[in-house]
Amino acid sequence: xxxxxxxxxxxxxxxxxxxxxxxxxxxxxxxxxxxxxxxxxxxxxxxxxxxxxxxxxxxxxxxxxxxxxxxxxxxxxxxxxxxxxxxxxxxxxxxxxxxxxxxxxxxxxxxxxxxxxxxxxxxxxxxxxxxxxxxxxxxxxxxxxxxxxxxxxxxxxxxx
Numbered sequence: 001x002x003x004x005x006x007x008x009x010x011x012x013x014x015x016x017x018x019x020x021x022x023x024x025x026x027x028x029x030x031x032x033x034x035x036x037x038x039x040x041x042x043x044x045x046x047x048x049x050x051x052x053x054x055x056x057x058x059x060x061x062x063x064x065x066x067x068x069x070x071x072x073x074x075x076x077x078x079x080x081x082x083x084x085x086x087x088x089x090x091x092x093x094x095x096x097x098x099x100x101x102x103x104x105x106x107x108x109x110x111x112x113x114x115x116x117x118x119x120x121x122x123x124x125x126x127x128x129x130x131x132x133x134x135x136x137x138x139x140x141x142x143x144x145x146x147x148x149x150x151x152x153x154x155x156x157x158x159x160x
């Protein structure tokens with residue numbers, strides 16, 4: 001899912017570049033229209049048939065706008081898919097954390113650490129971006145065996 005359009009610091013074209021591209025595109029359409037009109041006049045097409053020139057130029061402009069909008073739509077769908085995946089993973093991890101008070105005390109830190117690892121994984125793997133933090137959390141927190149055995153024998157579960 002790594003795409004240059006979805007990085008944490010997206011590269012937005014400058015205003016000057018966007019204006020230059022727009023004027024260049026407009027000028028190209030003008031040259032194309034003028035050339036088409038010259039060809040039609042050379043062949044002796046009357047003014048009433050010169051509407052063909054306008055029709056061709058309109059179709060070309062429409063195709064250009066369609067291609068641009070299609071690209072924007074595809075990028076938007078990709079971004080929405082990333083947001084949906086992040087929402088899924090983070091909500092699942094937070095749900096686990098929200099149920100921690102109802103689990104045995106020995107398992108609480110383990111469940112929290114696993115949820116934090118899940119969120120960290122989602123942030124580094126699902127969200128693309130340059131300069132990712134390569135911070136690895138330990139997969140589990142060591143829990144002394146005697147703590148688990150003591151809780152089972154005494155029947156305590158960490159609930160107050």
